Amino acid sequence: MKRLRLIIIGFGRMGQAIARLARDDDRFDIAGAVTRSCTGGASASIPVLRELPDAFDVAIDFSSVEGLLYWTPRVAERGAAIVNGVTGLDETGHDCLLAAGRRVPTLWAPNMSVGVNVLLDLIGRAARALPDWDAELIETHHRRKADAPSGTAMALLDALLAARNVESSEVRHGRAPGAPPRQTQEVGVHAVRIGGIVGEHELRFGSEHETITIAHQALSRDVFAGGALRAAAWITSRPPGLYGMRDVLGAETPDAAAT
Structure with missing residues (x-):
């Protein structure tokens, strides 16, 4: 070859x-x-x-x-x-x-990462199965990473919004003091920059009675x-x-x- x-x-x-x-x-x-x-x-x-x-x-x-x-x-x-x-x-x-x-x-x-691209499919399936559950996306990277949210977080967010047919106007980046209560279709996105972490992405779905977390961690x-x-x-x-x-x-x- x-x-x-x-x-x-x-x-x-x-x-x-x-x-x-x-x-x-x-x-x-x-x-x-x-x-x-x-x-x-x-x-x-x-x-x-x-x-x-x-x-x-x-x-x-x-x-x-x-x-x-x-x-x-x-x-x-x-x-x-x-x-x-x-x-x-x-x-x-x-x-x-x-x-x-x-x-x-x-x-x-x-x-x-192969794992993250599998995660994209899992998020779409979960979002369609849980249309009324709250959703929060948290990404964590090393302290030197410049862009926030990460490109991966934005791809995961796009997959979630597309699966739920929700507009990007429903996205809230962070939660400042005095922010209004969470809305029904709102999606929270949070970026953490700390230490030497290669990359972690976590999407949490929650109802009044249970939660589901789908996550990926890059080890190198x-x-x-x-x-x-x-x-x-x-x-x-x-x-x-x-x-x-x-x-x-x-x-x-x-x-x-x-x-």
Whole structure:
């Protein structure tokens, strides 16, 4: 099997986790890591570049919103597939990914953990089964995480709202002193930033007599790095378009392959 030439965009903690796993993965040859700051290469034992090489098969980007806007069109110009896990995007960021998807196969996911993507399905099922129960979403990350709520929390919230057919105007972020009592369809969203926690997401449903908690805890960044490599191996054989992690997982199940 031909090994895919992989470019890693951004070489922080996530980029280094991807490089470490990719070095032991027979599906990939690391063509280099691209970073505009050009730091971190000495300990990584892979080429650290300021510009993209002319030829490679797929790029994985966990850099930043600014990095996404800079590198995504440049990867598309070279005809390589894109896997992007940058969060905190506004309309400009999403438009950039859509434009890339018209030219090359492009995958964006706020969380590439297999467990979180299963959680998305579980939340939808629970929300439909418990339409009148209160719902509160709590996400916890390390103290250095910039965006809040997290991209994963927003994806979980979207799944909940869609399952209940509830408008986003029913969402309340935090509860300040003097806030009015909870409304029937209201969904509370809370962000916690503390210590070195990789990522925890918890959705609590409650009635007057019982509660149900659905939760996911990432124990290391390897869950995201492994998911990104899984997505990279999958996306390179797809036609141009904008895909999500659920496309990867759905296509890999026996039922999906048979339909």
